Amino acid sequence: MNLALTIAIDGVTYASWLFIVALGLTLVFGVLKILNIAHGSFYALGAYATATLVTIASTWALPPAMSLVAMLLAAVLVAVLVAPLTERGLLRFFYGRDEVLLVLVTYAMFLMMEDITKLVWGANPYYVSEPYGLFGNIEIGSQTYVGYDFMLVALALVVGLGVWWGLNRTRFGKIVTAVIHSAEVASSMGIQVSRVYMLAFAVGIFLAALGGAFTAPMLSVQPGLSVGVIIISFAVVIIGGLGSIEGAAIGALIVGLARALAVHVWPVAELFSVYLVMALVLMFRPQGLFQRIQARKI
Numbered sequence: 001m002n003l004a005l006t007i008a009i010d011g012v013t014y015a016s017w018l019f020i021v022a023l024g025l026t027l028v029f030g031v032l033k034i035l036n037i038a039h040g041s042f043y044a045l046g047a048y049a050t051a052t053l054v055t056i057a058s059t060w061a062l063p064p065a066m067s068l069v070a071m072l073l074a075a076v077l078v079a080v081l082v083a084p085l086t087e088r089g090l091l092r093f094f095y096g097r098d099e100v101l102l103v104l105v106t107y108a109m110f111l112m113m114e115d116i117t118k119l120v121w122g123a124n125p126y127y128v129s130e131p132y133g134l135f136g137n138i139e140i141g142s143q144t145y146v147g148y149d150f151m152l153v154a155l156a157l158v159v160g161l162g163v164w165w166g167l168n169r170t171r172f173g174k175i176v177t178a179v180i181h182s183a184e185v186a187s188s189m190g191i192q193v194s195r196v197y198m199l200a201f202a203v204g205i206f207l208a209a210l211g212g213a214f215t216a217p218m219l220s221v222q223p224g225l226s227v228g229v230i231i232i233s234f235a236v237v238i239i240g241g242l243g244s245i246e247g248a249a250i251g252a253l254i255v256g257l258a259r260a261l262a263v264h265v266w267p268v269a270e271l272f273s274v275y276l277v278m279a280l281v282l283m284f285r286p287q288g289l290f291q292r293i294q295a296r297k298i
Contacts, residue, residue: 002142007260009140013149015256016156017215021229022236022248023163024207030180030243031200034091035099037106039208040230041113042078046209047216047225048117049074051126054216058130067131071213079206087201092194110226118223125222132217152214159207164245176200180243235274239281241288250289254281 025039053070086109094102135147167173178186179196187193212225219225236255240247255274262273281289 003264005141006143007257007264009143009145009149010263011257011260012153012253013256014259015252016149016153017211018232018236018256019156019249019252020159020214021208021211022233022240022252023160023245024204024211025233026237026240026243026245026248027163027207028201028204029237031176032091032095032197033099034102034106035242036204037103037230038086038109038113039106039204039233040226040228041110041117042082042205042208043212043229044117044221044226045078045082045113046075046212047221048121048126048212049078049209050213050216051121051128051221054128054130055126064130064134067128068134071131071216072210075206075209075213078209079202083198083202083205086205087198091201092197095197110230114223114226123223125220126216127220128216130217148217155214159210160245160249163203163207167245172199232274235278238288239278241290244288244290247288247290 021043028034028036050071053074054067057066057070094105132148135151138145138147167176175191176196179193183193236251237248239254240251254277258273258277259270262269
């Protein structure tokens with residue numbers, strides 16, 4: 001019983017931050033039809049920016065709770081500064097081109113941003129330990145868990161509900177939905193499609209940076225951080241279905257539980273378990289769990 005509970009809690013905790021990152025990836029694909037390889041780099045930027053701002057907050061002897069504000073501010077700054085440069089300065093010139101070309105462009109961005117982070121922050125790891133102890137420990141049964149992990153679960157719920165509400169209950173969400181269905185028709189009705197693309201891409205970057213910011217206290221922030229994140233995020237959106245919020249949530253939960261089960265039962269199969277689940281889903285549901293089959297256009 002204790003093992004099952006531990007696997008469940010570890011799986012949900014891992015799925016929480018992974019859902020936030022994958023949600024940004026699936027949102028960008030749903031609106032802009034871009035499979036963004038550089039999404040993991042935005043995650044890494046959020047983690048590095050958090051390391052910098054939390055260190056500044058500690059140097060200024062600010063209250064420990066201000067580190068959470070610094071983490072949120074780091075994600076906002078990454079979105080505000082990077083999104084216009086990336087979307088307006090590069091990606092918009094490739095809209096309407098072949099999807100493979102866009103994948104290659106974002107892959108080139110990924111390679112460049114890996115070197116840029118090394119130039120700015122160096123190759124030494126950063127540690128952001130202050131926020132991790134803010135929520136104390138929680139005892140469940142005979143096990144003790146870090147309260148910060150449960151805060152991440154709450155954050156994922158808030159982010160997921162917020163994005164769902166924004167897309168389904170607001171005027172801007174209706175506009176985004178119209179652009180998703182047909183950018184040409186939306187443009188003919190007076191919708192500024194370029195602005196929608198810009199805002200959707202900024203939200204996607206913010207979600208990636210937010211995931212990086214709030215996982216920075218749980219790991220060492222160092223070069224190569226983005227590689228593993230983008231691979232596992234792709235597994236999530238492929239399992240759930242590209243462009244689906246519900247799919248991102250269920251996909252993250254499946255990946256988190258599969259990984260936790262492997263870690264506790266068969267540690268050497270940690271990554272293999274994720275790819276095995278993805279392969280099984282694609283065998284029976286090639287379009288993902290929540291992606292509807294679309295009619296072929298002639």
